[in-house]
Structure formats: structure tokens, C-alpha cells
Amino acid sequence: MTTATELPIPDFFDPAKVLQVWRVPYQERAAQARQWAQQYRIPPAKEDQQRTILLLIDVQNTFCLPEFELFVQGAVADNQRLCRFIYTHLAHISEIIVTLDTHTASQIFHPLFWIDANGEPPPPLTIITVDDVQCGRWQPNPQLLASLGLTDQQSLQAYAQHYVAQLAAKGKFPLTIWPYHSMLGGIGHALVSAVEEACFFHTVARQQQTRIELKGSHPLTENYSVLRPEVNHDLQGHPLVPVNTALIEHLLAGDRLIIAGQAKSHCVAWTVADLLSEIQQRDAQLAQRVYLLEDCMSPVVVPGVVDFSEAANATFAEFAAAGMQRITTSSTPLNL
Incomplete structure (x- = not known):
């Protein structure tokens, strides 16, 4: 997205570091974020007249870095664009919500x-x-x-x-049966360092804490979607993992919801599908508030094994037909 209101990208951002793991220098970035807000007259997020939420799904090392377990091809470039998007639209993103796939070894898909x-x-x-x-x-x-x-x-x-x-x-x-991945307490579970840095910078500059949503920790079910598990009841009909009603309500309460993350064919698609289901039960017009940032997500492709690209594109075409808007960081459908 290119608009007249875009901010510059801070000098510390290095796109080459997006595929590396490193410690974010929090104190230094906090001081820079405060100065950035003063220099560019960026107000606290609570003053936004239109509330724009950026939902980042599973932007974790385990999916986004080549040497990790379930690397999604295309994720590095996706995250370079994502970081630039956060910095240039800092003043208009009211809140960032990140989901973290969260696993242990003895789960049903390991x-x-x-x-x-x-x-x-x-x-x-x-x-x-x-x-x-x-x-x-x-x-x-x-x-x-x-x-x-x-x-x-x-x-x-x-x-x-x-x-x-x-x-x-x-x-x-x-x-x-997936390779062991997103293991709680491990490096793979963490956000990509450059994305974590951008979220932290946003938190301080906009004075709006990044919201973190954990998903996928129950041993007897999967959670592609952050909103509900794949199977949500046991044999006796008892719920395994409750529907994330609080998050659903929060997402639908905003004026605009932008969605990015990994993988397009799995956790992003399933989350959007569950959200769309909720929307259609309430008011189909709410779908028009949802923007799918497609050049900041990629489908699962394992060369010679499986390619979910076609399935992902078909699914996203269905989302668009329902009223959601497919966008890229270089398109201009939003007045951000």
C-alpha cells in the first residue's frame, strides 16, 4: 500500500536480518519509538477514530526461517514486506494481535x-x-x-x-503427522525476531500493547485456527478447547481487520474461514471490513510431496466472494 500518509522506515530495520534469530534491543528501540512518535506526531492508539487491527497468524521461527521445522517457502520475503508495512502504517494500525502455535511432544499430530x-x-x-x-x-x-x-x-x-x-x-x-514444531519453550516457538521488533516498536510508539494469543496446546486436538479446534468434543461430548469467543468479539468490534501470517493454506485459511462463519451468522456485511494481506502469507509447498497453492487460492476466492478484500502491500484499497 502506498499512500500520502505513509511513514518512513526506521534506519535500524535491515531486511537481510529477517531470516535470522537475534535479541531485540528493547531499551534502545523503546527510546527510538518514543522519539519517532514525537517526530511524526503519532498519537496514542486510543485516539484513533477508526480502529484498525492487524492480526498476524503464527509468524514464528518454526514456519518462517529456512533452517526450522516447517519452513513455508516464501515466508522470508513475506515478512520483509510485513515489517515494512507495520513501520510505514504505524500511525494507522491501532493494535497488533499475534497468534503463536504452541506445542509439546506428545500431541496427537506428532x-x-x-x-x-x-x-x-x-x-x-x-x-x-x-x-x-x-x-x-x-x-x-x-x-x-x-x-x-x-x-x-x-x-x-x-x-x-x-x-x-x-x-x-x-x-x-x-x-x-507433522515434524515436532513450535515447541513451547524452544526457539522455534518464538516470533521471527524482526517481526517481534516491529511489534514492540509499534507497542511503544502507539502505546498499545501487542496482544498475544496462544493456540494448539491441547494434546488431543489440533488448532489450525486460533478461533476453534479441529475437533472440539471428546467421545462423551465434553468440550476439549473452548471456542475463542473473546477474540472473535474483539476482532469483529474493530472498524478494519487486516490479516497476514503463515501458512496461507492452513492456519491463516482456517482462521479466516472460522471468522467468516461467525460473520455470516451475524451480519454478512461485516466481511467487507476484513482485508487479506496476501503478499504477507504463503501456502504450504513441499517440493515433490505436496503443494497447497491451488487449494489456498480457491479458498481465498471464496473469501472474496463473501465480501472480504484481497490486498497486497503495494495496493491502495484502504485509506491508511
């Missing part, structure tokens, strides 16, 4: 959760179907019973069948 007849775990990117569980090709690891809060293998087996059957019935992605 290898430790499953074993074959020889007690071996599935390799990453294995797809586990209803038939796989029913015939015993893959079964849940009985050694995890205590850590999962279950008492017997029969209950765990029954839940595993319930889980993959629910995914199939709801038309969700089949259960994919």
Missing part, C-alpha cells in the same frame, strides 16, 4: 503419539486415516496414558478412532 505394530512412530508427513486406526496400522502410544490424563488403552484407542472419524465427517484435513 510422531510420539502413534506407533505401528513394531512400536515404531510414523515418519513426519504420514497421513493417518480412519481405516489406518481401525485396522491397527497405527495406534496411539500406550506409554502416554498418564501424561494424557487417560486411564486405559481402550479409552485412548476409542478416542483416536473418534478423532480421525470426526475430521473426515467435517471435511477437515486428514490427520497429518
Whole structure:
């Protein structure tokens, strides 16, 4: 987006560092942000007449840096554009919300959760179907019973069948065994350093704390979407993870919502789909307030294995047909 009201990019921003992990110099950046706000007469966010929220989905090292577990090709360039966007539109972004995919080793989509007849775990990117569980090709690891809060293998087996059957019935992605990623307490879980720096700079300059939303920590379900899990009830109908009603209400209360992050085909698409579902139940016109910043997101592509580009484009075409606006950082549909 190029408008007459764009701010310059601070001298400290180095696009080459977007693919590196480093410590943000908080005190120095805080002093610079205060000076920046004074120099460019940037008001506190609470004074904004139109409230614009920037939702950043899973802009974490695990997805965005080439040497990490689930690198999304295109994420480095996406984040270079994203950082520039935050700095140039600093005065018009009222609030930044970041989601963090948050995992431990013994979750249903990680290898430790499953074993074959020889007690071996599935390799990453294995797809586990209803038939796989029913015939015993893959079964849940009985050694995890205590850590999962279950008492017997029969209950765990029954839940595993319930889980993959629910995914199939709801038309969700089949259960994919992902490499261990976004591990709580690890470097991969952290925001990309350059993006963290931009968010911190915004927090101080606009005097509006970046809101952090954790997702995906329940061991018995997945959370592609930050708004609700893939499977949200156990065999007895008890909820596993509540719908994130507070975040839904907050997102829909703003005047404009801009969405970016990774991956376009998975966590971004699922979050937007859940948000659209909420919008259509309330007022379809609310979709027009949602802007999808498409040059700051990329689909999952594993060369020679899988390519979700076509599926992502089809999904985003559906979002646009529902009234959401597909934009890029070089387009000008918003008066920011």
C-alpha cells in the first residue's frame, strides 16, 4: 500500500536480518519509538477514530526461517514486506494481535503419539486415516496414558478412532503427522525476531500493547485456527478447547481487520474461514471490513510431496466472494 500518509522506515530495520534469530534491543528501540512518535506526531492508539487491527497468524521461527521445522517457502520475503508495512502504517494500525502455535511432544499430530505394530512412530508427513486406526496400522502410544490424563488403552484407542472419524465427517484435513514444531519453550516457538521488533516498536510508539494469543496446546486436538479446534468434543461430548469467543468479539468490534501470517493454506485459511462463519451468522456485511494481506502469507509447498497453492487460492476466492478484500502491500484499497 502506498499512500500520502505513509511513514518512513526506521534506519535500524535491515531486511537481510529477517531470516535470522537475534535479541531485540528493547531499551534502545523503546527510546527510538518514543522519539519517532514525537517526530511524526503519532498519537496514542486510543485516539484513533477508526480502529484498525492487524492480526498476524503464527509468524514464528518454526514456519518462517529456512533452517526450522516447517519452513513455508516464501515466508522470508513475506515478512520483509510485513515489517515494512507495520513501520510505514504505524500511525494507522491501532493494535497488533499475534497468534503463536504452541506445542509439546506428545500431541496427537506428532510422531510420539502413534506407533505401528513394531512400536515404531510414523515418519513426519504420514497421513493417518480412519481405516489406518481401525485396522491397527497405527495406534496411539500406550506409554502416554498418564501424561494424557487417560486411564486405559481402550479409552485412548476409542478416542483416536473418534478423532480421525470426526475430521473426515467435517471435511477437515486428514490427520497429518507433522515434524515436532513450535515447541513451547524452544526457539522455534518464538516470533521471527524482526517481526517481534516491529511489534514492540509499534507497542511503544502507539502505546498499545501487542496482544498475544496462544493456540494448539491441547494434546488431543489440533488448532489450525486460533478461533476453534479441529475437533472440539471428546467421545462423551465434553468440550476439549473452548471456542475463542473473546477474540472473535474483539476482532469483529474493530472498524478494519487486516490479516497476514503463515501458512496461507492452513492456519491463516482456517482462521479466516472460522471468522467468516461467525460473520455470516451475524451480519454478512461485516466481511467487507476484513482485508487479506496476501503478499504477507504463503501456502504450504513441499517440493515433490505436496503443494497447497491451488487449494489456498480457491479458498481465498471464496473469501472474496463473501465480501472480504484481497490486498497486497503495494495496493491502495484502504485509506491508511
